[in-house]
Amino acid sequence: MSRWHAGLLITALLLxxxxxxxxxxxxxxxxxxxxxxxxxxxxxxxxxxxQNPRDAGALASLGVVLSREEKYAQAASAYKRALALNPNLxxxxxxxxxxxxxxxxxxxxxxxxxxxATEAPTSAxxxxxxxxxxYGGRRFREAVKYLIPAVQxxxxxxxxxxxxxxxxxxxxxxxxxxxxxxxxAEKDPNSSAAHVLLGEALDGLNRTxxxxxxxxxxxxxxxxxxDLHFGLGYLYWKSHRYDEAAxxxxxxxRLDPGHAKALAYLxxxxxxxxxxxxxxxxxxxxxRQEHDIRIAYLDLGAVLTDLKQYPPALKALERAVELDxxxxxxxxxxxxxxxxxxxxxxxxxxxxxxxxxxxKADEAVVIKxxxxxxxx
Numbered sequence: 461m462s463r464w465h466a467g468l469l470i471t472a473l474l475l476x477x478x479x480x481x482x483x484x485x486x487x488x489x490x491x492x493x494x495x496x497x498x499x500x501x502x503x504x505x506x507x508x509x510x511q512n513p514r515d516a517g518a519l520a521s522l523g524v525v526l527s528r529e530e531k532y533a534q535a536a537s538a539y540k541r542a543l544a545l546n547p548n549l550x551x552x553x554x555x556x557x558x559x560x561x562x563x564x565x566x567x568x569x570x571x572x573x574x575x576x577a578t579e580a581p582t583s584a585x586x587x588x589x590x591x592x593x594x595y596g597g598r599r600f601r602e603a604v605k606y607l608i609p610a611v612q613x614x615x616x617x618x619x620x621x622x623x624x625x626x627x628x629x630x631x632x633x634x635x636x637x638x639x640x641x642x643x644x645a646e647k648d649p650n651s652s653a654a655h656v657l658l659g660e661a662l663d664g665l666n667r668t669x670x671x672x673x674x675x676x677x678x679x680x681x682x683x684x685x686x687d688l689h690f691g692l693g694y695l696y697w698k699s700h701r702y703d704e705a706a707x708x709x710x711x712x713x714r715l716d717p718g719h720a721k722a723l724a725y726l727x728x729x730x731x732x733x734x735x736x737x738x739x740x741x742x743x744x745x746x747x748r749q750e751h752d753i754r755i756a757y758l759d760l761g762a763v764l765t766d767l768k769q770y771p772p773a774l775k776a777l778e779r780a781v782e783l784d785x786x787x788x789x790x791x792x793x794x795x796x797x798x799x800x801x802x803x804x805x806x807x808x809x810x811x812x813x814x815x816x817x818x819x820k821a822d823e824a825v826v827i828k829x830x831x832x833x834x835x836x
Contacts, residue, residue, distance in 0.1 A: 485511070486518060493525055501525045516546035520555070527559055535559040553579060554586055561589055566596035577606075584613055588620070595623055600631035611640075618647060625657060634664035652682035656691060668699055684715060690722045702729045720749035724756035731759050739763050747776075754783040758790055765797055773797050788817035 489504035505522035509515060523538035539556040542549055557573035560566075573590040580586055591606030607624040614620060625640035641658035648654060659674030675692040682688060693708030706729050712722040727742030743760040746753060757780040764773035774797050780790040795810030 498529050516542045532559045532562045566593045569593040600627045603627040637661035652678040720746045724753045728759050788814045
């Protein structure tokens with residue numbers, strides 16, 4: 461998670477700890493803490509703990525001081541020791557979760573913050589921190605669950621809406637992402653980023669034409685924004701509007717001549733237009749820039765096959781299979797190359813694999829479209 465995200469709504473979340481009934485030495489530590497004399501307060505609490513290592517309240521208070529000093533690892537250790545002695549100390553689960561969150565230990569923060577949210581179900585602090593920790597830990601579905609009520613409680617918080625919208629998009633909850641990005645775009649209609657993200661959500665809902673309109677708006681607002689022209693070009697490509705797609709990929713390459721994906725998809729268009737030499741040049745440039753763009757290797761293998769350059773075609777197609785072995789197209793093309801090389805056994809293996817993958821895909825469609833079983 462970025463520092464910008466990690467800083468959201470965290471100020472003033474540290475909770476005071478009740479230390480009634482302590483002796484004069486704790487009283488002095490409390491006085492130093494309240495006066496903001498943190499290094500002295502830290503030493504005072506450590507002295508109290510030396511005298512009584514099982515004083516959970518003192519350990520908790522030491523954790524608060526250490527957190528205020530931004531010594532979050534030490535604070536987390538103090539909170540854990542305090543909770544081991546007294547699991548019911550008020551506010552300690554939230555403090556522990558916050559200390560872990562501040563270190564970027566999002567997975568470690570989640571259990572403590574879950575307990576804090578259970579202890580105080582109306583606590584916006586616990587819910588926001590829990591949602592943010594799930595987001596940072598890439599547990600996007602859980603993040604959505606906790607962030608939706610937080611946004612409902614504070615609908616004007618654009619930063620929080622953005623985190624929720626990104627979580628919805630990553631969780632493929634496109635209707636949620638669409639609603640949030642629309643709210644953000646309405647609040648700031650000149651934000652190119654909001655229009656791009658709104659377009660991504662619309663594309664996820666298979667509303668590609670609407671997505672294109674959002675990307676076009678974004679490109680008008682920020683024509684030099686990195687990746688924006690590629691994104692618009694990809695939507696054109698997906699819609700088989702290849703001439704418009706090529707124009708956008710060229711615009712992206714004018715901004716970034718080494719943009720590997722723009723090179724790959726421009727190469728794909730050249731192959732579709734049967735311009736094999738141009739396609740080969742573009743696709744080889746793409747694979748030199750990045751080594752995990754499947755379409756670049758798949759198309760390069762097809763182009764080299766058409767040019768009867770079978771050994772390099774074989775290498776490219778093997779890489780395409782390696783990147784996604786569940787796609788039948790690379791297996792089929794690989795089988796063709798083996799056949800051209802006289803390796804009939806290997807060719808047969810790839811053709812069998814191609815048929816199996818097609819059958820599996822057909823079965824999945826049947827399962828999705830079959831009516832539910834009759835019940836008695």
